[in-house]
Amino acid sequence: MKQPFPNDQKFAIVLVGLTLGLLIGLQVRTLGLQKASIGSSRATVLMERLLKAQEEITQLREEVDKLRQQIRDYERAMAEGRAATERITAELNKLRVMAGLTKVRGPGIIIWLTDASKPLSPDNPSLGIVHDTDLLMIVNELRNAGAEAIAINNQRVVATTAIRCVGNLITVNGVPVSPPYEIAAIGDPNKLKEGLMMPEGIVEQLKTLGIPINITQRQDVIIPSLSVTPRLELARPIEQ
Amino acid sequence: MWLGLLALLIGLILGLWLPSLAILPVTLQQQLPNYLGLALLAAIDATLGAWRANMEGTYDTGVFLSGFFVNMIAAASLAYIGDLLGVNLALAAVVAFGTRIFNNLAVIRRILLQHWRQRMTRVG
Structure with missing residues (x-):
């Protein structure tokens, strides 16, 4: 050893x-x-918990990423939606004016006319009377001159409006109107007046027949909304 | 003899100091003692076996070194495989090494006792 x-x-x-x-x-x-x-006996339990927690953390991180992406998507969609809503509202307002669904005001003219008190020729008294066709021609002329809203005796004239003779009455939108007639139009006052006063135009023709007619330009013309609701039953839009 | 003790001391200090560096991940640190303990058992067994062989005069450095390291690795591997299979193979290693450690200790004790008695009779 x-x-x-x-x-x-x-x-x-x-x-x-x-x-x-x-x-x-x-x-x-x-x-x-x-x-x-x-405690060493708790070590394994705690280790398992640690592993599980780590797994959970990775899962939750992935979820956070996913949710962040979703938020970004929603925000983008919202921004687009807001712009779209504004566009739609503007478009809707324009269309409501055009369809006569709202009372409108703006610069324009007022045409006043009535039947002649003394007919030009006694054998043909209808010559001194304002006819539906006369009103139609005036409306047509106003539209041509860029009128944006028109009313005859406070009856709004829109795309579906009919102006016709029923017996010895004229109806607008199915509502009878009687002389004196007052046609209000919103648009450029000068253009509207020029359109009506064209040589051999409707105003000249009516004046020749002895019908009193009077045109005034105004900076503020108020035109009421349509008194009846237009019906839409058969026409369907076609997707383009 | 003193060289061996010195090496043991250095190893001990190194072993006590290394874990404080915290190089190993927490999960591995949790499982390490299971395998380390078995390897330690194998190492103690080999050392006692070498002592006994030395006393019986059959000591061989090659056998001792190979047995020391191979048994150590084998014991740890066995425990690891047992963990994988869900069988507590570590128990088998503990029983086998434990038995051998006690056997070797018994033989060493007997030989030491014999030596002491011989010396006593020579002196006496």
């Missing part, structure tokens, strides 16, 4: 001693660390 060791034995002893010491030290230290931080 006491004899000196040969070199290879020394090497073996050193190697084994180092390894053994390292193992013991590692083991003692890691076990000590575990016991210091948490």
Whole structure:
């Protein structure tokens, strides 16, 4: 036992001693660390929980990313929707004016005319009377001159309006109107007047027949909305 | 003899100091003691076996070193495979090494006792 060791034995002893010491030290230290931080029996439970929590974190991160993307999409859609709503509202207002669904005001003219008190020729008294066709021609002329809204005796004239003779009465929108007639139009007052006063135009013709007619330009003309609701039963829009 | 003790001390210090560096991930640190303990058992067994062989005069450095390291790795691997299979193979290693450690200790004790008695009779 006491004899000196040969070199290879020394090497073996050193190697084994180092390894053994390292193992013991590692083991003692890691076990000590575990016991210091948490009860060793709870360690596995907590480890499982840790792994699960880490998994959950990754899942939740993915979800956050997904939701952020969704928010971006919604925001973009909202911005587009707001612009679209404004466009639609503007369009709707324009169409409501054109369809006569709202009372409107603006610069324009008022044409006043009535039947002649003394017919030009006694054999043909109808010559001195304002006919439905006369009103139609005036309306036509006003439209040609760019009138945006027209009313005859407060009856709004729109695309579906009929002006016709029933017996000895004229009806507008099915409502009888009687002389004196007052035609109101909104548009450029000068253009409207020029259109009506054209040489050999409708006003000149009526004047020749002795019908009193009077045109006044106004900066503020108020035209009421349509008194009846236009019906739409058969016409369907065609998608383009 | 003193060389061996010195090496043991250095190894011990190294082993105590290394974990404080916290190089290993937490999950591995949790499982490490299971395998390390078995490897340690194998190493102690090999060392005691070498002591006994030395006393019986059959010691061989090659056998000792190979047995030391191979048993260590084998024990840890066995435990790992057992974990994979869901069988506690580590228990088998503990029983086998434990039995051998006690056997070797018994033989060493007997030989030491014999030596002591011989010396006593020579002196006496």
